[in-house]
Amino acid sequence: MKWVLVLILVAATTVGDVLRSMGMRSNPINKLHITISTCSMAVSFFTFMRLVAIVPMSFAVPMSAACFIPETLLARMLLGEHVDWRRWVGVCLILVGVVFITQ
Amino acid sequence: MSDTSRLAKIRLFTVLTVVSNVAGNTALTRGMQLLGDPGNSPLALIGALFHPWVAIGVVLLILWTLAHMALLGWADLSYVMPVTAISYVVTAFSSKFLLGEEVSSMRWIGIVLITAGVTLVGHTETTTGHQ
Numbered sequence: 660m661k662w663v664l665v666l667i668l669v670a671a672t673t674v675g676d677v678l679r680s681m682g683m684r685s686n687p688i689n690k691l692h693i694t695i696s697t698c699s700m701a702v703s704f705f706t707f708m709r710l711v712a713i714v715p716m717s718f719a720v721p722m723s724a725a726c727f728i729p730e731t732l733l734a735r736m737l738l739g740e741h742v743d744w745r746r747w748v749g750v751c752l753i754l755v756g757v758v759f760i761t762q
Numbered sequence: 763m764s765d766t767s768r769l770a771k772i773r774l775f776t777v778l779t780v781v782s783n784v785a786g787n788t789a790l791t792r793g794m795q796l797l798g799d800p801g802n803s804p805l806a807l808i809g810a811l812f813h814p815w816v817a818i819g820v821v822l823l824i825l826w827t828l829a830h831m832a833l834l835g836w837a838d839l840s841y842v843m844p845v846t847a848i849s850y851v852v853t854a855f856s857s858k859f860l861l862g863e864e865v866s867s868m869r870w871i872g873i874v875l876i877t878a879g880v881t882l883v884g885h886t887e888t889t890t891g892h893q
Contacts (some may be wrong), residue, residue: 674855676812696803704778705804705807707790708790708800708807708810708816709794709807710792710800711787711790711791711794711795711798712794712795712797713799715861715863715864716787716788716791716852716853716856716857716861716863717853717857717858717863717865717869717873718869719791720787720849720850720853720857721850721853721854721869721872723875723881724780724850724876727879727880727883731883732822740881745882745883745885746882746883748774748879748882749878749879749880749881749882749883749884750879750883751879752875752876752878752879752882753875753876753879753883754879755872755878756871756872756873756874756875756876756877756878756879757872757877758872759868759869759871759872759875760868760869760872760873760876762866762868762869762872
């Protein structure tokens, strides 16, 4: 159950952040993107609430940083952002850190 | 506005951002630990919002969102991101001392790596060639 919640949390936060970014950057602001983003953020929040009911906070909070990984990939693929080596190193550190906290 | 008062405002909101984030998550976790897993029922989840600790947590997290947004308006993202990353370390202390959780050495290493990673991401250009 814990991993299902982690997966939903990371997916919902990623969708929320990416769509918010896409929506805010379009001119005019894309209301559909912002609406879906807001719903995703609500899913993310309620999932976090359930997660902290069953796992320690010292696991749940750093685990929520895992969304930086798919977000960086999507920022490059969907938003056309240039991701320089420092950002990739940062993402790799987060990835290794996430592996450590799951031990 | 003078540089001194601008700096003082940024410092104040930096502290407010970290404290409200950690305190909000701690209160929310405390409440949810007392309530137990509400399961898949949306009504039970909404009901959990009325638990005093959860409610305090939500208020603090709303405060965190507002303080964070204000900070982003005044300071560089490359300053705000590492500040947010420090919250992970403070959260570990809060988990240990306020919630009585066991924080293993592996988890400490992981938290330090995540903090370093977020700090490094924060030290890059804020706007690149996006459309």
